[in-house]
Amino acid sequence: MLKSSPFNQASNSVTQLMLQVILATLPGALIMFYFFGWGVLFNLLTCSLVAMASEAAILKLRGRDFKSGLSDYSALVTGILIGLALPPLAPWWVAVIGTFFAITFAKHVYGGLGYNPFNPAMVGYVLLLISFPVAMTSWLPPQNIATNAVNFLDSLNLFLFEIDSQGNKLNFYLQNADGFTMATPLDELKTGLSMGFTTAELQDKLILTGWVNQGWQWVNIAFLVGGLYLLTRKVIHWYIPVGMLGAIFLTSGLLTWIDPDLHISPMTHLFSGATMLGAFFIATDPVSAATTPKGRIIFGAGIGFLVVIIRNFGGYPDAVAFAVLLLNMAAPLIDHFTQPKVYGTRDA
Amino acid sequence: MTTDYKSLTKQGLWDNNPALVQLLGLCPLLAVSNTFINGLGLGIATTMVLVGSNISVSFVRHWVPKEIRIPIFVMMIASFVTNTQLLMNAFTYDLYLVLGIFIPLIVTNCTIIGRAEAFASKNPIIPSFVDGLMQGIGFSVVLVLLGAIREILGQGTLFYGADQLLGSWAKQLTIQIYQVDQNFLFAILPPGAFFALGLLIALKNLIDHRAKQKASKVSVEVVGAESKA
Known part of the structure; x- marks a missing residue:
């Protein structure tokens, strides 16, 4: 199929x-x-x-x-x-x-x-x-707020x-x-957390007030809208964005569940930085992404997982670019292991 | 057997250049080629070792049993590297500190054991000397070129740190080509070295390709002229 x-x-x-x-x-x-x-x-x-x-x-x-x-x-x-x-x-x-x-x-x-x-x-x-x-x-x-x-x-x-x-x-x-x-919300959170503040204490910062954070939430919502348009026009498929956003939600949800004070919440992850731009416009590049449907879900999920890991534990506040490049490298391998079976053949 | 020194020279500098064609010794090549002077320093050190090892390997080639030649060659190379390291420690101490681990690592540079094995162990002393010198110069030229490119792109200077190699009078040799607030870190970091080396190899292949085309054109014309006659 x-x-x-x-x-x-x-x-x-x-x-x-x-x-x-x-x-x-x-x-x-x-x-x-x-x-x-x-x-x-x-x-x-x-x-x-x-x-x-x-x-x-x-x-x-x-x-x-x-x-x-x-x-x-x-x-x-x-x-x-x-x-x-x-x-x-x-x-x-x-x-x-x-x-x-x-x-x-x-x-x-x-x-x-x-x-x-x-x-x-x-x-x-x-x-x-x-x-x-x-x-x-x-x-x-x-x-x-400037x-x-x-x-x-x-x-x-x-x-x-x-x-x-x-x-x-x-x-x-x-x-x-x-x-x-002032920096971006993710930068602010990263610096604050590394200085020993909890996420709840950091919420008082001006840039982190609002539904998720100032400004950036709307940027992400706008890219989400643009991405949904691409989906309805069948320019992109749902596999990669869903894989990526799902993995971001699950990974950050797990981390937040373990310790909400030290980890950025799933909502902040989803609506900060380059998340939506990455999920719908960057990771979906048909040339450098995986090509099989199952492979694309894995590809997207890999990016989402790495984004959360690098944002939480890495040296940079945002991680979409690094995650995409790393998974680009893995794309041929993912394709190799997710080749759909030709109808009527059996495992050798 | 007469030896063609001209062809040896051409092999070392161009046709069989250790850095551009054999792609040997890439570790030091990429690691220390971040400035002109660093490249030159390591280039000279490597050439010295290469010449010394080629001469001595060629000298003992009849007495070394085939089965244990590699460890013997490596030991000879290592002694030359140790000499070079001590010399640099004594006379160019600042450069010695900058190049650090990459001086002792010359031992593991595949160019040197490669030349000992492929050339010096089969040829008389004088041709081995010429081969070592030319291969060394070929390696050094690439190191220096890479260093110059990365230094100019990365920090906008040329001959930075010349005093480390030539003594304190050389401080004024440093040329500031342009002034930047933020260095182009990519060129100074190892990935920049990979890209610059790739570009140099591409340039060499382009020149070879052009020369070949020209040569074949000329020969076609000659053949054409002959057939007309």
């Missing part, structure tokens, strides 16, 4: 699929723009442009027809995913280096679309994360020159009223 993906006639070309994916990122991108300001837009624009330009240059270098190569929009999707993953107001060269590396090395060195063993966007993101840890962990606070909200002109200056018109650096906009630097 191996189903070949989409039965929907309208969406069976790569171009159509990619356009649907781009469309589905819109709600998430808009919500991110609402909470984190112009930096999101700058990142998206830069990454998209660099992705298309690198794709065109490499296709030309490889002697391929670059018009048809560009018009499948797969490079654009890679660019957009990196743009969404980057911290708003990270300097422009961060976006450029990451996107260029993703398209050139993670995609084309392995043979281009359809041959890359790793998710190109996540390779680019991890390259940046290990290369520029400071820039990559300086997330703006949601602008509705002490120093950042306007368009200052955003542009910070993006281009790393300093705004008043001479403030990015750090100024990361601070809250007490002069402490």
Whole structure:
């Protein structure tokens, strides 16, 4: 019962699929723009442009027809995913280096679309994360609770020159009223827990108030909506997202059940960081994921399990990129052991 | 038997380069090639050991029983490595500290035992000396190139730490090519070494490929001209 993906006639070309994916990122991108300001837009624009330009240059270098190569929009999707993953107001060269590396090395060195063993966007993101840890962990606070909200002109200056018109650096906009630097909810939780606070004590922090946390819960809900749209249009299948979100819920639920004071709750896991973006847009990359239905559930579950483990016990606050890359490596093995039996054959 | 020194040289530097073609000794190659000077330091040390071991292995080749040649070769190599290590400890102490464990690890560099086994144990002393020197230089050039690429990409400098190799006057040799607040850690960390080495190998293959194409074109033209005549 191996189903070949989409039965929907309208969406069976790569171009159509990619356009649907781009469309589905819109709600998430808009919500991110609402909470984190112009930096999101700058990142998206830069990454998209660099992705298309690198794709065109490499296709030309490889002697391929670059018009048809560009018009499948797969490079654009890679660019957009990196743009969404980057911290708003990270300097422009961060976006450029990451996107260029993703398209050139993670995609084309392995043979281009359809041959890359790793998710190109996540390779680019991890390259940046290990290369520029400071820039990559300086997330703006949601602008509705930020002490120093950042306007368009200052955003542009910070993006281009790393300093705004008043001479403030990015750090100024990361601070809250007490002069402490605010971080993402996951970062805040991780730092707090490592300093010996319990999760209940940490709930009082401004960024962690609200239903799950400020800003990020809505970003995740928006990506969830976009993901559900992709599911209904049969652009992606339910196996990977359900496997991943289910594993996150179960793993973090178990940890919370063992000791709720020391472990982040399942709800916070599900609606923080890159969880929903990862589950619906990143892990579902058809090229680098497992391909059999059972394999895809295992693939997704592996990612979800690793996300919780790394978030709780690892050195980084979020873990979707690492988890996806690790499971990309395991995908051929998973496929090998989940081959459906051909009808009518017996075990040898 | 006359020995073709020109071909030995070409083998060591290009056609059979230990780092780019044989892919031997990758551990030190990738680990210490994070700056130009580190690469140069380890390159010189490895070349010294390679030359010494090739000469002495070639010298004793008639008296070493086939069955126990490997342990004997390794022991000879190890003594040369120990000499090199002591010399570096005495004269380039700072570099000795930076390179650390990778100096004694030259013993396990497959290039050296490989040349002893494949060349020096079958050839007279002078050709073995040339072979060791050329293989060593071939290895060093790649180390230095890798070091330069990673240093420029990673921290924007060139010849950083030249004083560790050449003495304190060399401090001013360091060139700041560009100034960055945040180093490009990827280039300095081991994954950057893998990528840079991969790119260098690709570049070598490209050059070889181009040269081959050119050669075949020329021969076709020659053949064509002959058939016309």
